[in-house]
Amino acid sequence: NAGVTQTPKFQVLKTGQSMTLQCAQDMNHNSMYWYRQDPGMGLRLIYYSASEGTTDKGEVPNGYNVSRLNKREFSLRLESAAPSQTSVYFCASTRGVHEQFFGPGTRLTVL
Amino acid sequence: GDSVTQMEGPVTLSEEAFLTINCTYTATGYPSLFWYVQYPGEGLQLLLKATKADDKGSNKGFEATYRKETTSFHLEKGSVQVSDSAVYFCALSRGETGNQFYFGTGTSLTVIP
Numbered sequence: 001n002a003g004v005t006q007t008p009k010f011q012v013l014k015t016g017q018s019m020t021l022q023c024a025q026d027m028n029h030n031s032m033y034w035y036r037q038d039p040g041m042g043l044r045l046i047y048y049s050a051s052e053g054t055t056d057k058g059e060v061p062n063g064y065n066v067s068r069l070n071k072r073e074f075s076l077r078l079e080s081a082a083p084s085q086t087s088v089y090f091c092a093s094t095r096g097v098h099e100q101f102f103g104p105g106t107r108l109t110v111l
Numbered sequence: 112g113d114s115v116t117q118m119e120g121p122v123t124l125s126e127e128a129f130l131t132i133n134c135t136y137t138a139t140g141y142p143s144l145f146w147y148v149q150y151p152g153e154g155l156q157l158l159l160k161a162t163k164a165d166d167k168g169s170n171k172g173f174e175a176t177y178r179k180e181t182t183s184f185h186l187e188k189g190s191v192q193v194s195d196s197a198v199y200f201c202a203l204s205r206g207e208t209g210n211q212f213y214f215g216t217g218t219s220l221t222v223i224p
Contacts, residue, residue, distance in 0.1 A: 004154075033212070042200065042216035043155075050210075058211065090154055092212075099145065100212055102154035 002026055004103035006091050012109045013081045021076040021106050023091030029101070031094045032074035033058075034066060036087040037105075043090065049074055081110045113138040117201045117215035124191055124222050132186040132218045134175075134201035142203040144168075144177050144184040149198045149217070158186075158199070191222045 007022045025032065033048040045058030049068040063085060065077045074093075078085060086109050092100040118133040136144065143162045147155040159168030161177035161184065168175050173188045184201060201215040 040216060043214040045211060048211065092155075094212075099157045099160060100155075102156070104154045 004091055004093055004101050006089075006103035006106050008106060009104065010107050012111065013078075014111050015082060017081050018077065018079050019081065019108075020078075021089055021091075021108075022073070023075065023103060024073045025091075025093040025101070026072065027093060027095065027101065028071070029093035029095045030071070032068065033092045033094075033100065034064075034074070034076045035090045035092065036060065036085075037090060038087050046076065046089075081108075083110045086110045113142070113203060113205065113211075113213045115201050115203055115213050115215040117199075118218055119216070121219040121221060124220070126193055126222055126224050127190045128222075130186070130188040130191045130195075130220070132199055132201075132220070134184045134186065134215060136182050136184065136201075136203050136213075138182075138203055138205065138213075140205060141179075142205050144175070145202040145204070145212075146173070146175055146184070146186050147200040147202060147214075149200065151197075155200060191220070193222045193224055196220055196222050 004025045030051045034046040035043040044060045047066040049055045052071045067075045089106045091103040094100045114137045145160045146158040148158045149155045159170040161168040164179035166177045175186045198217045198219045200217045204212045
């Protein structure tokens with residue numbers, strides 16, 4: 001039981017490049033989330049998926065797209081990376097109303 | 112909208128000191144309240160939770176009581192250890208399936224020997 005896994009762990013991009021952050025959970029959770037964490041700002045929700053086949057915008061969705069590929073996987077795509085997207089990205093999942101389980105994070109730097 | 116406000120850090124304490132990190136919330140209805148901990152280089156882990164008013168969550172010597180009258184969920188520990196050094200986040204959820212979680216900005220704690 002690996003919990004929530006994220007790949008890659010580190011990534012450096014140049015402005016304008018694209019990439020996809022992968023997230024998978026093996027806990028049979030319905031809901032999945034993408035957050036970004038910036039110094040002094042805590043966690044901000046980018047997108048979430050309440051169940052397979054649905055996605056909704058969170059607080060800071062601009063510049064991102066998501067895909068809920070199946071119940072296990074929820075990916076986050078940056079189509080044209082900008083320096084403002086330098087951050088640590090966390091994926092999380094939850095079953096119903098219970099606690100969120102977090103992945104180890106992806107540290108992204110955009111030059 | 113829903114939100115969480117927690118005490119700004121950083122907080123530096125000596126080992127065995129008493130810890131309080133304040134957290135207040137704004138929410139409609141009866142949210143569930145959480146404290147998460149983040150150790151350096153890791154994701155967040157649930158520390159404790161409370162799902163209704165007057166509930167006390169506890170874990171690893173940490174405690175927090177859900178106070179609806181003051182809309183607070185302050186984190187306390189009687190005697191901190193060096194290993195407690197981490198960032199602590201207060202959070203709430205409305206308890207609906209697929210609902211959003213709202214996090215505070217985090218409080219960094221450093222415990223010195």
